[in-house]
Amino acid sequence: MLSPLAPGAARSATTPQVTDILPSGVPLPPPTPVEVQPSDDPTTELLGNAGGVRPWLARHGIRINVQDVEELWGLAAGGLHPGPTYDGMTAVTLMVDTERSLGWRDGLLNISALQIRGRSLTGERLGALNTASGYDAGRSTRLFELWYGQGFFNDRLDIRVGSIDLDTEFLVSQNASFFLNASFGWPLSTSSNLYSGGPSWPFSALGARAKWMPIDQLVLMGAITDDNPTRGPFYSTIAPTQRDPSGTAFSTSGGTLFIGEAQFSGDVARWTAGKDAPSLPGTWKVGGLYDTGRFPDQRYDSRGGLLASPDSTGQPLYHHDNWMLYVVADQMIWRAAKGSNETINVFMRATTNDGSRNRFATEIQGGVTFDGLVPGRGDDTIGVAWGTGFYGSRAIGNARDAMRLGTSLAGALKPEQHVEVTYQAAVTPYLILQPDFQYFWHVGGTSFDPQTGHPIANGVVLGLNLTTTF
Incomplete structure (x- = not known):
């Protein structure tokens, strides 16, 4: 959302954020309650003017952005198998302003691609439900988004059509996007309850927004997309990135x-302390989704019996349709002085949905960021955040059935909780270094390791993210 509270803010039809290429939980830029467009200053990118190439392209309406992410992670204690892992990603975006290139006003063509590499700390070592990093997405080299956007009525209305990703615009908290844990971007309530996690990074789906x-002060958004970006079944032993390794499936199967x-934006300080008080902007969002697809029951099989029963068909009963409602709040609560970059911001997000066909029925997250408060490091940010997801009633019932019937070693379901403490250091305008600490309770949301029946100790995760903008 492009807030009028950001000076010189431009509408998305002409200059979308280059960070749209990244998952919604990203280390760039420092968090703010309002969305600010990235600078066109070439000194903020490693290659600068690239020997004059960038200014020449800009005159023709072409902008190319390259971002590289390198991450080192280590499971220091708990989980499944303590030890280190590496993951990385390179993202390239090509944007064409059709007014400069073709004389077609308020149009934008966007093409982006990803190269994702490394191993999964969460899957191979930690075993958690909430993925420690948004870049832990399965190795692939793939097309990400391909869409055309057109502005109308002085860009008050913006339409995008093509293969689009939803998680950089919908259900997003700008302050939560500072954190590295993937759940602070696209949460469990969507990543676990939708086919392939829905049209979210690194996947996109055919549709319109x-x-x-x-x-x-008011933005209204809506989108219609295919609900199954990789065409796979709801339950599959094949990873979504393996089903569609190139990102060119352009699925029209499944549901809609x-x-x-x-989204409503306002300045709390002006409402409570007058126009001369330091600005305290905030953005509050309410939304929901509806999916026409078929979704598996969490307790009953295709014949109406218990899935946990030794006599079960093993195939769940499928229901038509699914839904979810959510609220998001980003609020600056303190500013050192009028116009100061020294601020404290908070965020909150909550979701709710149907407990019969969704494993996670409710999710709550919250956190606080401290921007510019480190002495001598005015561009650095510190953040603390917490989140948890609660199981639906039928998922809980299924676990109890399995314990009673002796068909599972996992025991009772317990909401996994995680806390993240992170520090973002702006080494240069184009280089961000972000050390990270995460702690997980009830890893995997179960009482015991379902493979061995042994208790799973709480997980301690250490990480380091290095992000470079070229």
Whole structure:
């Protein structure tokens, strides 16, 4: 959402954020309650003017952005198998302003691609539900998004059509995006309850998105996409990135996903302390999604018996349709002085949905970021965040059935909780270094390791993220 509270803010039809290429939990840029467009200053990128190539391309309406992420992770204690892992990603975005290139006003063509590498700390060592990093997404080299956007009515209305990703615009908290744990971007409530996690990084789906700003403080958004970006079944032993390794499946199978969101922005300080008080902007969102696809029951099989029974068919009963509602709040609560970059911001996000066909029925997250408060490091940010997801009633019932019938070693379900403490250091305008600490309770959301029946100790994760903008 492009807030009028950001000076010189431009509408998305003409200059979308280059960070749209990244998962919604990203280390760039420092968090703010309002969305600010990235600078066109070439000194903020490692290659600068690239020997004059960038200015020449800009005159023709072409902008190329390259971002590289390198991460080292280590499971220091608990989980499944303590030890280190590496993951990385390189993202390339090509944006064409059609007014400069073709004389077609307020149009934008966007093409992006990803190269994802490394191993999964969460899957191979930790065993958690909430993935420690948003870049832990399965190795592949793939097309990400391919869409055309057109602005209307002085860009008050913006339409995108093509293969689009939803998690950089919908269900997003700008302050939560500072954190590295993937759940602070696209949460469990969608990544676990939708086919292949839904149209979210690193996947996109065919569809259309409309964004309308009827007044400066209000944005209304809606999108319609295919609900199954990789065409796979709901349960599969094949990873989604293996089913569609190139990102060119352009699936039209399965159901249709509808999502809508209303965003309101305002300045709390002006409401409570007058126009001369230091600005305290905030953005509050309410939204929901509806999916016409078929979703598996969490307790009963295709004949109406218990899935946990030794006599079960092993195939769940499928229901038509699914839904979810959510609220998101980003609020600056303190500013050192008028216009100061020394701020404290908080965020909160909550989701709810149907407990019969969704493993996770409720999710809550919250956190606080401290921006510019480290002496001598005005561009650095410190953050602390917590999150948990609660199982639906039928998932809980299924676990109890399995214990009673002796068909599982996992024991009772317990909500996995995780806390993250992280520090973002702006080494240069184009180089961000972010050490990270995460602690997990009830790893995997179960009482015991389902493979061995042994208790799983709480997980201690240490990480380091290095992000470079070229």
